[in-house]
Amino acid sequence: MSLESLYQEIILDHYKNPRGRGLLEAPLGTAFHVNPTCGDEINMQVASDADGGLLIGYEGTGCSISQASASVLYELVQGLPVAEAEKIRLAFVELMHSKGNAEPDEEVLGDGVAFVGVAKYPARIKCALLAWMALQDAEIKADLVMPAPLDEK
């Protein structure tokens, strides 16, 4: 495995130039998640716009994978209906559990496809999933989705 296959340019770009970073003025739900083995932190917020689309706010500290993943999340789900966002979230979770053997659909996952290499490093999968788990938690707190069992953290 080359370092470049793990840290694709897209990931490094999102890490250095995070999209949509910052907190919402009036969040409906907020979830603060940490990765207790390494101390990565994400504070994820959700609200709805006038058309029922998701509004995402977030801040965090942590490794390039965890922070880039939050930026990609924002880019993918901001403004989408909750049900659409959930499809993307589930696709990303599935990709992370693929052991790196998946051929992710760029139509669905956009820049998220760059994380395929991360799935080959068991210790880093949690980093990539941190923001996405926090999103689900924030949506539940905001009553935007029916409570479901939280995916593996």
Add this chain to the structure above:
Amino acid sequence: MSGIDVERIKADFPILSRTVRDAQPLIYLDSGATSQKPYAVLDAERAFYETSNAAAHRGAHQLAEEATAAYEQSRAQIAAFVGAKSENIIFTKNATESLNLAAYAFSNATALAQWGSAVDPRFQLQPGDNVVVTEMEHHANLVPWQELCAKTGATLRWISLTDDGRLDLSNLGELIDSSTKVVSVVHQSNILGTINPVVKLMAAAHAVGAIGVIDACQSIPHQGVDVVELGADLVAWGGHKMLGPTGIGLLYGTAEILDAMPPFITGGSMIEMVTMERSTYAKAPQKFEAGVPMVAQAVGLGAAVSYLTGIGMNAIAEHEHQLTVHALTGLMAIPGVRIIGPTTGIDRGGAISFEVAGIHPHDVGQVLDNLGIAVRVGHHCAWPTCRRYGVPATTRITPYLYNSESDIDAAIAGVREAQRFFQVAS
């Protein structure tokens, strides 16, 4: 260099000849997390299982006799290694269990006293009492004491840290006072590398009638330690960081304290007499060793102690000191690298934590891993210590007797490579 022949020692550790990540030689710099094991330890465990395996301290057949003898011989070896007597050494699952055994002695005694059992008042806590630790404790020597305070109403106090990674002892007289019941401190920090003045701290504890506990996980594997000279009532450490197997830890206690302490885990083989109504307990160490003991691990740890003694703990400490100074010098020469902990080799062991400006420790560790170099990244189970120094986590290298200066040089080059890869100016 020191009198250590690293190449010869490396040949004793089979894992050190394997390759990782695309056929690169393994450079193992994570011995603070766990050490690697020499053939002598692996062979001793295997030989025990092949020839003498039986449950120790029960049964009367020949194998049971041999297993019991092997278990007790290991206890004697380990006791001698730290200057103690056999009856003062308790086998546990790991150092975390040893520290919990100590903390639970207090909460159990407090609960027992409420229902009329006769227990030593030194172990009874109540609101107004306090427990003193330091801000550089591993979670294993912090969380059990937090729990004890939550269960008894006592207050947790801690010795804070200076900017250069030392204990701030300026207000020690106020922290340790007549209401202090326990002082539990780390000998050598697993994250900062600092070697603390534990003799002085144990004396301060005893001056107010408190019980003194030392976490020696990172000191006993790396320097000659005489537990009696430390002056503590209880000293906890683990086997797997000193070339021994996982699944075995140790607790040294003075005879008087072990006699006064109530047991922690209860059940088989720790008893003297059992009726349906109540039980009386065996003397230490059996009082603290319920259940079938981990004989193979004890035998392996005995072999580890023999191996370390054969090389010499002073030679190992001197070797590690040279590697530590070499690493500190090399790391501090890199722009953007900050050592978290003392920056000189004085009163300092080989746990070397650092941050690299602009790169998260996880990412530094990943670049090093990609070069075949195993280091630890994270908060090292010392999250409050990380917070004290304003870092979410650190990268840590911890050399041992099987590491050479070239291993350290490889790690330093790896840090520069991380800066190049992540395009951080160096």
